[in-house]
Amino acid sequence: NAGVTQTPKFQVLKTGQSMTLQCAQDMNHEYMSWYRQDPGMGLRLIHYSVGAGITDQGEVPNGYNVSRSTTEDFPLRLLSAAPSQTSVYFCASSPGGSRGYGYTFGSGTRLTVV
Amino acid sequence: AQKVTQAQTEISVVEKEDVTLDCVYETRDTTYYLFWYKQPPSGELVFLIRRNSFDEQNEISGRYSWNFQKSTSSFNFTITASQVVDSAVYFCALSSRTGANSKLTFGKGITLSVRP
Numbered sequence: 001n002a003g004v005t006q007t008p009k010f011q012v013l014k015t016g017q018s019m020t021l022q023c024a025q026d027m028n029h030e031y032m033s034w035y036r037q038d039p040g041m042g043l044r045l046i047h048y049s050v051g052a053g054i055t056d057q058g059e060v061p062n063g064y065n066v067s068r069s070t071t072e073d074f075p076l077r078l079l080s081a082a083p084s085q086t087s088v089y090f091c092a093s094s095p096g097g098s099r100g101y102g103y104t105f106g107s108g109t110r111l112t113v114v
Numbered sequence: 115a116q117k118v119t120q121a122q123t124e125i126s127v128v129e130k131e132d133v134t135l136d137c138v139y140e141t142r143d144t145t146y147y148l149f150w151y152k153q154p155p156s157g158e159l160v161f162l163i164r165r166n167s168f169d170e171q172n173e174i175s176g177r178y179s180w181n182f183q184k185s186t187s188s189f190n191f192t193i194t195a196s197q198v199v200d201s202a203v204y205f206c207a208l209s210s211r212t213g214a215n216s217k218l219t220f221g222k223g224i225t226l227s228v229r230p
Contacts, residue, residue, distance in 0.1 A: 033218070040123070042205060042222040058217070090159065092218065103149070103209075103218055105159040 002026050006091050006106035013081040013113045021076040021109050023091030029104070031094040032074035036060065036087040037108075043090060049074055050096070081113045116141040118208050120221035127196055128229050135191040135224050137206030143167075148182065148189045149207040149218070159205075165189065196228045 007022045025032065033048035045058030049068040063085060065077040074093075078085060091106040117140040127133045139148065150162040163173060165182050173180045177194045193200055206221045 035220075040222060042120075042220040043207075045217060045219070048217060088157070094218075102164065103161070105151075105161075107158050110157075 004091055004093050004104050004106040006089075006109050008109060009107065011109065011111050013078070013111065015081060015083060015113060017081050019078050019081065021078075021089055021091075021111070023074045023076065023106060024072050025074075025093040025104070026072065027093060027095070027104065028071060029093035030071070030096040032068065033058070033092050033094075034064070034066065034074070034076045035090045035092065036085075037090060038087050046076065046089075078111075083113045085111065086113045087111060116143075116146075116208050116210050116217075116219045118206050118219055118221035120206055120224050122224045123222070124225045124227070126227045126229065129198060130195050132192060132194050133196050133226065133228075135193075135204050135206075135226070137189045137191065137221060139187050139189065139206070139208045141208060141210050143210035146208060146210040149209070150180065150189075150191050151205045151207060153203040153205065153223070155202070162191075193226075196226075198228050198230055201226060201228045 004025045030051050034046040035043040036046055037043045044060050046060055046064050047058055047066040049055045052068050052071050055066050055068055068074050089109045092103050094103045119138045122136055146167045148165045152160040152162055163180055170182050179192045181190045203223045203225050205223045207218050209218045
């Protein structure tokens with residue numbers, strides 16, 4: 001049971017480049033979400049999904065897109081990377097509903113935009 | 115809207131001291147869950163505890179204990195006889211159910227340094 005898998009673990013981008021951070025879970029969880037962690041800011045919610053085909057914005061959605069075509073995958077797209085998007089990104093999943101509220105986090109992606 | 119406040123930003127103690135990490139939360143929901151996560155220097159997020167809003171019993175797990183008080187909207191975490199391996203960033207988090215959504219709101223974290 002792999003849990004939540006994030007790829008890549010590290011990435012350096014040039015300003016203006018685009019890329020996709022991958023997140024996959026094998027626990028059949030309904031809820032998936034993306035957070036970014038910045039020093040002194042804690043973890044802030046970027047986007048989340050309550051099921052396949054349903055996504056919504058979190059606290060800091062600008063500059064990011066998501067889609068949820070399957071239950072397992074929830075990729076995060078940076079359309080035109082900016083230095084302000086330098087951060088550590090975490091993907092999380094949760095069963096939701098009557099199955100409780102345990103959250104499982106991926107190991108993180110450290111992104112640097114130069 | 116929900117909010118988690120961790121007023122302490124950095125705490126430094128000497129090994130074997132007890133230390134309490136404070137967490138105050140705000141939510142309008144009557145059903146919610148509170149969490150503590152540990153983030154060691156390696157960077158991963160380690161789940162420590164989940165507590166639901168209907169269970170105010172304190173919990174003890176080895177050297178760790180948690181004090182949940184709805185009257186003061188607090189969910190404090192105490193480490194007894196701290197060890198160097200406890201050095202990490204600790205996050206308190208809150209999840210409320212709003213419709214069909216489930217969002218986890220984090221505090222800004224407390225950096226704990228335990229010196230030998």
